[in-house]
Amino acid sequence: MQISEVVNLKEGTLCYHCGDLCTSLDIHTGSMYFCCNGCKTVYEILQENNLCEYYDLDKNPGISQKRLDKAVSSRYSFLDDTNIIRQLTSFTDGRISISNFAIPQIHCSSCIWLLENLHKLDPAIIHSEVNFLQKQLNVKYDPSGISLRQIVELLVSIGYEPQISLNDLENKVKYRSNKSLYYKIGVAGFCFGNIMLLSFPEYLAIEGTLEHGFKQFFALINLLLGTPVLFYSASDYFKSAWGGLKQRTINIDFPIVLGLVVLFARSTYEIATNTGVGFIDSMTGLIFFLLLGKIFQSKTYDALNFERNYKSYFPISVTVKKQGIEKSEPVSNLEAGMRIVIRNNELIPADAILFNGNANIDYSFVTGESIPVQKVVGEIIYAGGRQKGSAIELEVIRTVSRSYLTQLWNKDTFIKKDEDKFNSLVNVVGKYFTVVILLIAAAAFIYWYPHSLRTAINAFTAVLIIACPCGIALTNPFALGNAVRILGRNKFYAKNSSVVERLSKIDTIVFDKTGTITKTGDADITFTGIVLNAYEQKLVKSLVRNSTHPLSAKIYEAIEYSKIYEVTKFTEQSGKGIEGIVENRNLRLGSALFAADTNKILKIKDGSLNKQDTRIFLSIDGIIKGFFSVNNIYRAGLESITGSLKNKYELKVLSGDSDGEKENLMKYFESESGIIFNQSPENKLEYIKRLQNDGKNILMIGDGLNDAGALKQSDVGIAVTEDITSFSPSCDAILDAGEFSSLNRIIKFSKATKHVIMASFAISVMYNIAGVSLAFQSEISPLLAAILMPASSITVVLFTVLSTSIAAKMKALK
Amino acid sequence: MSVIVVLIFSSILVAGGFLVAFLWAVKSGQYEDKYTPSVRILFDNENRKKQDNEEVRSKHKHS
Numbered sequence: 001m002q003i004s005e006v007v008n009l010k011e012g013t014l015c016y017h018c019g020d021l022c023t024s025l026d027i028h029t030g031s032m033y034f035c036c037n038g039c040k041t042v043y044e045i046l047q048e049n050n051l052c053e054y055y056d057l058d059k060n061p062g063i064s065q066k067r068l069d070k071a072v073s074s075r076y077s078f079l080d081d082t083n084i085i086r087q088l089t090s091f092t093d094g095r096i097s098i099s100n101f102a103i104p105q106i107h108c109s110s111c112i113w114l115l116e117n118l119h120k121l122d123p124a125i126i127h128s129e130v131n132f133l134q135k136q137l138n139v140k141y142d143p144s145g146i147s148l149r150q151i152v153e154l155l156v157s158i159g160y161e162p163q164i165s166l167n168d169l170e171n172k173v174k175y176r177s178n179k180s181l182y183y184k185i186g187v188a189g190f191c192f193g194n195i196m197l198l199s200f201p202e203y204l205a206i207e208g209t210l211e212h213g214f215k216q217f218f219a220l221i222n223l224l225l226g227t228p229v230l231f232y233s234a235s236d237y238f239k240s241a242w243g244g245l246k247q248r249t250i251n252i253d254f255p256i257v258l259g260l261v262v263l264f265a266r267s268t269y270e271i272a273t274n275t276g277v278g279f280i281d282s283m284t285g286l287i288f289f290l291l292l293g294k295i296f297q298s299k300t301y302d303a304l305n306f307e308r309n310y311k312s313y314f315p316i317s318v319t320v321k322k323q324g325i326e327k328s329e330p331v332s333n334l335e336a337g338m339r340i341v342i343r344n345n346e347l348i349p350a351d352a353i354l355f356n357g358n359a360n361i362d363y364s365f366v367t368g369e370s371i372p373v374q375k376v377v378g379e380i381i382y383a384g385g386r387q388k389g390s391a392i393e394l395e396v397i398r399t400v401s402r403s404y405l406t407q408l409w410n411k412d413t414f415i416k417k418d419e420d421k422f423n424s425l426v427n428v429v430g431k432y433f434t435v436v437i438l439l440i441a442a443a444a445f446i447y448w449y450p451h452s453l454r455t456a457i458n459a460f461t462a463v464l465i466i467a468c469p470c471g472i473a474l475t476n477p478f479a480l481g482n483a484v485r486i487l488g489r490n491k492f493y494a495k496n497s498s499v500v501e502r503l504s505k506i507d508t509i510v511f512d513k514t515g516t517i518t519k520t521g522d523a524d525i526t527f528t529g530i531v532l533n534a535y536e537q538k539l540v541k542s543l544v545r546n547s548t549h550p551l552s553a554k555i556y557e558a559i560e561y562s563k564i565y566e567v568t569k570f571t572e573q574s575g576k577g578i579e580g581i582v583e584n585r586n587l588r589l590g591s592a593l594f595a596a597d598t599n600k601i602l603k604i605k606d607g608s609l610n611k612q613d614t615r616i617f618l619s620i621d622g623i624i625k626g627f628f629s630v631n632n633i634y635r636a637g638l639e640s641i642t643g644s645l646k647n648k649y650e651l652k653v654l655s656g657d658s659d660g661e662k663e664n665l666m667k668y669f670e671s672e673s674g675i676i677f678n679q680s681p682e683n684k685l686e687y688i689k690r691l692q693n694d695g696k697n698i699l700m701i702g703d704g705l706n707d708a709g710a711l712k713q714s715d716v717g718i719a720v721t722e723d724i725t726s727f728s729p730s731c732d733a734i735l736d737a738g739e740f741s742s743l744n745r746i747i748k749f750s751k752a753t754k755h756v757i758m759a760s761f762a763i764s765v766m767y768n769i770a771g772v773s774l775a776f777q778s779e780i781s782p783l784l785a786a787i788l789m790p791a792s793s794i795t796v797v798l799f800t801v802l803s804t805s806i807a808a809k810m811k812a813l814k
Numbered sequence: 815m816s817v818i819v820v821l822i823f824s825s826i827l828v829a830g831g832f833l834v835a836f837l838w839a840v841k842s843g844q845y846e847d848k849y850t851p852s853v854r855i856l857f858d859n860e861n862r863k864k865q866d867n868e869e870v871r872s873k874h875k876h877s
């Protein structure tokens with residue numbers, strides 16, 4: 001690498017393409033400066049094709065190209081495979097093909113504009129359309145003019161690398177559309193509106209002024225309009241109630257359906273026999289409100305994926321070397337004994353033995369550990385790591401699904417469905433509610449039976465109608481739906497609304513250590529020994545600039561001076577260290593033995609010396625100055641979280657590492673027995689299971705693939721992630737790492753939401769008691785029903801939404 | 815008074831038209847992506863831009 005002697009940097013020059021700070025001003029076209037060659041290339045492509053409007057829509061809209069390396073042209077050769085093409089194509093007739101790509105980098109209107117103008121870059125692309133919220137690109141193209149591989153490579157060249165993973169191939173991810181819910185609410189709304197209009201004369205007319213013929217005519221139309229609402233719009237409630245009965249449980253939908261059916265039957269009877277106008281208005285209104293609640297509850301985060309397993313993290317192809325020839329093969333075809341080649345930044349898809357090359361494996365996605373592990377030839381490398389540095393050759397010893405990490409997914413925990421393990425409070429209430437209502441209705445029937453059968457039936461049906469638990473049924477959708485929205489504003493993204501309710505029940509919190517309570521990425525670099533002066537620091541910075549080793553990069557970032565000297569005679573010895581001459585001084589940086597070049601290692605007084613941190617010794621002209629060490633940084637706010645949670649919850653820590661950090665952890669978590677080290681992914685899962693067998697409700701907070709089993713097994717699993725669009729293991733909720741410090745408030749808010757739900761139940765039960773005591777007298781007018789039922793619904797909706805919002809304010813959530 | 819019957823049927827008919835329009839809108843996917851179209855509509859249509867420029871130019875010639 002050539003280093004310019006003096007880098008004269010204009011203060012704060014931003015890359016024209018991506019907006020990152022330029023570290024040098026070498027890369028530019030005209031007056032446009034770029035942070036890296038990748039960004040410049042993208043700019044040139046866009047300029048050639050007259051697409052520079054991209055830069056006018058948003059300031060610096062591009063995606064930084066620094067971290068991508070496009071060096072390997074064969075990277076996408078697997079996309080030539082007809083089998084893979086077929087799986088990635090959603091439609092084709094030979095002349096037109098349609099494919100969908102997931103592109104998480106989509107972030108602004110410029111992205112939309114550029115991706116929808118792909119046809120200007122290649123005429124064989126007929127049409128392209130972005131779905132911003134789902135971060136999806138839909139491309140319609142002519143397969144004789146452009147291949148799928150060429151499209152992907154075109155997208156990569158302009159900085160939008162699509163995510164193609166094993167998961168896409170095995171089961172095409174389909175967007176679950178709730179179109180049918182919209183149809184149902186459309187029909188219900190239409191009928192409800194018309195029925196209300198036709199019922200107004202009945203409500204407003206003074207007794208006897210409405211001509212009898214009209215009364216019956218209106219009622220008949222109401223009945224006609226009400227029929228599709230009951231049998232079509234409310235069909236999901238029938239299904240759910242029937243499903244519950246089949247499993248021999250009574251859920252909240254059962255009393256609702258009972259009320260609806262009785263409403264409809266009694267109305268039909270009254271209208272048919274010319275004895276009354278029925279309660280069709282109340283029935284359709286109730287169904288309409290219930291469906292509104294359903295829509296409100298179904299708040300989803302389209303761009304987030306809560307179901308990801310290792311398959312969406314693993315690549316779909318790998319370079320296989322057979323008799324000296326390299327060929328791209330789908331990873332599912334890998335078998336033991338195959339030779340694979342892994343290049344810089346590529347992922348190791350299966351457990352393998354290192355055969356050739358310098359392995360420097362970054363397991364940060366698996367364990368959260370940010371410092372790469374060095375491996376020597378002959379060692380086993382487990383799947384899931386990413387190679388940093390030059391290409392390596394490996395021999396596969398286990399297939400992908402049998403690998404150490406991935407076999408976790410073969411356990412039954414992953415086969416069970418989420419819904420089975422939780423019984424919502426509303427269904428428990430619903431069960432008792434139904435029994436009580438049926439008893440009261442029966443009592444009314446028995447009470448009136450000696451008087452007359454007609455009155456008895458009237459009283460019986462009136463009780464069932466008026467007691468229809470619409471308030472209770474509306475509580476959950478609105479309270480939890482609003483809670484999910486509030487939590488979303490605080491960057492806590494719940495998979496569905498039941499997560500909030502489950503969160504309110506937990507009593508034990510299990511933390512993963514690395515990556516969850518410690519920060520990934522920017523580890524703290526400290527220097528112990530003789531204090532380095534500014535000049536010496538600059539020397540060190542100049543030296544590490546030449547090395548690609550991740551620790552060098554960390555030291556480079558840690559030194560703040562920007563002056564760089566020229567380095568001569570630079571050598572890098574893998575696994576040992578780096579050496580070079582800067583300003584006529586000989587600098588050595590690496591292991592103690594390497595840096596000192598003698599067996600005499602300077603004894604450095606350091607009280608907290610332990611073997612676990614990675615120490616990098618520095619010597620200048622043969623004299624050891626001291627060492628750099630990389631320490632874990634705990635996330636901001638950890639102390640206040642553990643402090644405020646430890647009184648009410650049992651706190652545990654599970655760590656995959658050895659016990660080097662024990663003393664530091666003890667500061668946050670008092671009990672020693674709750675901190676467990678050396679846990680494999682399976683150990684973590686088993687540990688959660690054991691706690692659950694003791695009757696605990698567990699919240700697991702993790703981040704990496706190794707926590708996936710524990711996250712799935714626990715009652716609520718939260719994945720902490722630095723970037724919510726990047727990979728996170730399957731979980732119930734995703735928490736943005738920047739908001740980690742609000743975790744205790746989120747848990748407390750979920751408790752408050754539960755109290756709101758209970759209070760709301762009490763309110764609707766009070767309405768029901770008032771209604772039932774009137775109904776017991778056997779006479780209810782349609783007007784009373786038409787007022788009482790919406791009134792209770794509206795009270796419940798207002799109460800739940802307002803009080804959850806107030807609860808959020810009190811817990812200092814946004 | 816039978817005019818009311820006619821009125822009611824015609825009003826239901828009109829409302830039914832809106833219901834069909836709504837169902838069609840859902841079916842054609844207008845509720846699938848509620849964000850992107852709001853951005854897309856702000857992009858300048860290039861063909862129109864060219865036409866506008868030509869119009870401006872031709873006006874200049876004439877004047």
